[in-house]
Amino acid sequence: MAANQFLQNELTAVLGYKPHTRIDRSKDDVNYRNGAYTRTIDTEYGEINLTIPRDRLNKFQNALFPPYVRRTDGLEEMVIKMYSKGVTTREIADMVERMYGHHYSPTTVSNITKRTEHLVEEFHERKFKYSQYVCVFLDATYIPLRRGTVEREAVNVAIGIRSDGGKEVLDYSIAPTENGAAWSELLQGLRARGIKDIQLFIADGLVGLQSAIEANYPQAKFQRCWVHAERNLLGYVRKNDRREIITDSASREPTSRQRTIGGFQC
Incomplete structure (x- = not known):
């Protein structure tokens, strides 16, 4: 072998x-x-x-297989990815056994996923290298999370664009619903960890969000996200007329308020 x-x-x-x-x-x-x-x-x-x-002298430590490791990173990464998508530990254990012939108990799967906990803590606590961002996009996405039962909860995400065009995920938080209080806490964390100046925020029209921005970054300007505005507008249009409006909107030359910044439409 x-x-x-x-x-x-x-x-x-x-x-x-x-x-x-x-x-x-x-x-x-x-x-x-x-x-x-x-x-x-x-x-x-x-x-x-x-x-x-x-x-004899116990000097040999092989580089290929670290001590006490019983599974390769490839299998562990697959387990972690499935868990992050909302698959339960019991479902993962059953799936791994069917695919690879290994029997993993739900407890073993849970222990594997715990390997990522310190990485999550380090991400939320890290100090930022840059103190200024040209703009920051704020939005939430809903994903199924298991807390006793599986429920869809909001993941609030802040993505920053620097003056050199680089973009990065600044932080995220999980809450039962998207609300101004959760956003305010996230923005307070950004400021405490070193981001002092943000020129422009781009977000939807969530009630309380703009107040949270003004409380933490009063010098920043706020712009309603064009994509969200367009979606809200279509809610007032008859279904039979929506395709015509979408086609007409896509064919028009974007204005300065609609151009892309760092790969995002705004």
Whole structure:
């Protein structure tokens, strides 16, 4: 097996001599092969059995398979991605067993997903490199989340555009519904972590949102998102006339208030 041969080659490099080479083992500082132990690794391609060689002085640490790891990152990443999409731990466990033949209990799946918790905390607590942004887009999307039962909750997202044209997700928060209080808390966090100047906010017409912006960034201007405005307008148009209006709107040359900034239409 290629992986086992690689492990043997690694140990040879550590010892400095090939297998079956005659050496003097009477000296205490002489290192040599000292048996092996077996490990089973779950991968996205199936289960592989490894024979991990040992050395007498315990200096050998293979680079291919870290100690105590029982599954590869590829399978763990797939589990985390499914969990982030709202798939329950029990459903993931059943799916992994059907696809790869590995039996993962819901508890095991839950332990895998906990690997991301410190990354989420670091993201929310990080200090910002840039203190000024040309504009920030604020919007919410609803996704199913499991809290006892599966309910759709709002994920409030702030995306910033810098003067050099670069864009980044500044922060996000999760709330049962999109509301001004949740946005105000998110904006307070941006300011506390180093963003002092935002020239323009682009968002929908949510009640309380503009007040939250004025309270945290009073110098910033506010612009109603053109896409949201267009969607709201279509709500007042008869269904039979909507296609004509959409076609007419798309054919017109965009004005300065409709041009794209950093890949976003505004």
